Amino acid sequence: MTTVEVAALRRPAWRGGFGRLWSAAVISRFGDALRTAALPLLAVRLTDEPLAVASVTVCAYAPWLLFGLLGGAVADRVDQRRAMWAVDTVRGLLVAAFALAVDLGHASIALLLVLAFTLTTLQTLFDNAATALLPSLVDREALGSANARLMTGQQLAGGLLAGPFVPLLLAAGAFMPFAADAGTYLLAAALVASLRTRPPRREPRPAGSTLRAEIGEGLRVLWADRTLRAICGATLLCNIGMGALIATLVLHVTRWLHAGDAGFAAAMTAYSAGSLAGGLVAQRLARRTGRLRALIVAGTVQTGCLLLAGTVRHLAALLPALPLLGAMSMVWNVNQVTLMQQRAPESMLGRTAAAFRTASTSGAPLGALLGGAAARAWGLNAPALLAAVLFGFAVTSLISARRRDVPVVVPDGGATTGHRAA
Known part of the structure; x- marks a missing residue:
C-alpha cells in the first residue's frame, strides 16, 4: 500500500490578495x-409550458459541455486577474x-434563456481563471485552507444568507433580485481588479500553436496523472448520483416521506448547514488522513447516508443523513x-481544471434524467439508492487508484518532488 506524505497544512494570509478574492x-x-x-x-410568470421552464436549467449546464474546455485554454493564455474582472463587469452589465x-x-422567456446561457458561457472562463489564479495568491501548503474558506463562505452566502432576501426583493419589484445581482458582479469585479499578483510561469507557446492543440494538452495532462x-x-460518478437525488428530492420528501413543503425546506436547510460544517472539518480530516484518503472517507460516509435515506421511510432518518451528506460533499x-x-503544472492549470470540470460536470444533467427514470420505474426512493450505488463505485475506484499511486516526498524547503500532497 502506498504511503503518502502531506505537506504541512497552513492557513492562508488574508493579506496579499486572498482576502479580496474571498470577498x-x-x-x-x-x-x-x-x-x-x-x-x-419569473419563468413561470412568463410561460405555463413545463419544457420551457426546464430549459432554463438546461441553459445553465449546456455551456460547460460546449465551452468548458475552451474556457480553460483561454484562461491559460491570458492574465487571469484581468479576465476575471472583465468577465464580471460584462456579466454585471x-x-x-x-x-x-x-x-x-x-x-420574455427567450430573453431569459439567452441570459442564462450567456452568463454560464462567461462563467466557464471565470471559474477556470479563478482556479488557476488562487495558487499565485497563497502558498501551496495553504491551498487546502484557502479552498475550504472560499467554498464555506460561498455556501454561507448562497445557501443560507441569500434565501431570506429573495421574497423581500421580489416584494419591491420583480426586477430587484436581478438589479442586486448586477451590483454584486460589479463590486466583485472592482475587488478582483485591485489584486496584485505575480505573473504566471508560462513557457513560450510554439509557433502555430492553436487553442485546439492546447486543449488537447490539458486533456493529456489529466489523463496522464493516474x-x-x-x-x-x-x-x-458522484455527480451523476447527486443529479439523480437533487432532481427528485422534492418528490422523495413530499410524496415518499409525506413530509410536505415544510419537510422539504427542513431537508434543504439541513444539507446547507452540513455543507458549512464540512468546510470547517475538510482540512482537519486531510491533515489526519491525507487528501486522497479524505476523499475515500467522504465518499464512504456519503454512501451510507444515501442508503439510509433510500431505505428508512421517515423524515427523522433523512434529516441527520442530509447534514452528513452535505458535510462530506x-x-x-x-x-x-x-x-x-x-498536481497539475502551473502553466496548464486552467486547461487541466477545465478538462476535469467539464468531464465531471457532465454527470449532473445525466443524473437528473436517470433519477427521473428510476423514480418512475422503481419508486420515489430509487434515486437515493441509485446514488448510493454510484458513490460506492466511486469509492472503490479511488481505493484502487491509491494503491497504485506513487509516494510523495516533501523536502524541508517546501518544494515537492513527484506528485504533490495526495
Missing part, C-alpha cells in the same frame, strides 16, 4: 443565489440590462480541487 467570491455567490432563486419564479427589461415589462484521472472519474470538493491545483 469577491462570496459577494458574487450571494448575487448568483438571488438570481438563481428569481429566475424560475448584462444582468443590469435584463433587470431594466423586466422593470419595463419587456422580459490519481487525477481516478478522482475525475469518481467525481463524475464539502470535504470532497475542497480536497478534490486542492489536489488538482497541487
Whole structure:
C-alpha cells in the first residue's frame, strides 16, 4: 500500500490578495443565489409550458459541455486577474440590462434563456481563471485552507444568507433580485481588479500553436496523472448520483416521506448547514488522513447516508443523513480541487481544471434524467439508492487508484518532488 506524505497544512494570509478574492467570491455567490432563486419564479410568470421552464436549467449546464474546455485554454493564455474582472463587469452589465427589461415589462422567456446561457458561457472562463489564479495568491501548503474558506463562505452566502432576501426583493419589484445581482458582479469585479499578483510561469507557446492543440494538452495532462484521472472519474460518478437525488428530492420528501413543503425546506436547510460544517472539518480530516484518503472517507460516509435515506421511510432518518451528506460533499470538493491545483503544472492549470470540470460536470444533467427514470420505474426512493450505488463505485475506484499511486516526498524547503500532497 502506498504511503503518502502531506505537506504541512497552513492557513492562508488574508493579506496579499486572498482576502479580496474571498470577498469577491462570496459577494458574487450571494448575487448568483438571488438570481438563481428569481429566475424560475419569473419563468413561470412568463410561460405555463413545463419544457420551457426546464430549459432554463438546461441553459445553465449546456455551456460547460460546449465551452468548458475552451474556457480553460483561454484562461491559460491570458492574465487571469484581468479576465476575471472583465468577465464580471460584462456579466454585471448584462444582468443590469435584463433587470431594466423586466422593470419595463419587456422580459420574455427567450430573453431569459439567452441570459442564462450567456452568463454560464462567461462563467466557464471565470471559474477556470479563478482556479488557476488562487495558487499565485497563497502558498501551496495553504491551498487546502484557502479552498475550504472560499467554498464555506460561498455556501454561507448562497445557501443560507441569500434565501431570506429573495421574497423581500421580489416584494419591491420583480426586477430587484436581478438589479442586486448586477451590483454584486460589479463590486466583485472592482475587488478582483485591485489584486496584485505575480505573473504566471508560462513557457513560450510554439509557433502555430492553436487553442485546439492546447486543449488537447490539458486533456493529456489529466489523463496522464493516474490519481487525477481516478478522482475525475469518481467525481463524475458522484455527480451523476447527486443529479439523480437533487432532481427528485422534492418528490422523495413530499410524496415518499409525506413530509410536505415544510419537510422539504427542513431537508434543504439541513444539507446547507452540513455543507458549512464540512468546510470547517475538510482540512482537519486531510491533515489526519491525507487528501486522497479524505476523499475515500467522504465518499464512504456519503454512501451510507444515501442508503439510509433510500431505505428508512421517515423524515427523522433523512434529516441527520442530509447534514452528513452535505458535510462530506464539502470535504470532497475542497480536497478534490486542492489536489488538482497541487498536481497539475502551473502553466496548464486552467486547461487541466477545465478538462476535469467539464468531464465531471457532465454527470449532473445525466443524473437528473436517470433519477427521473428510476423514480418512475422503481419508486420515489430509487434515486437515493441509485446514488448510493454510484458513490460506492466511486469509492472503490479511488481505493484502487491509491494503491497504485506513487509516494510523495516533501523536502524541508517546501518544494515537492513527484506528485504533490495526495
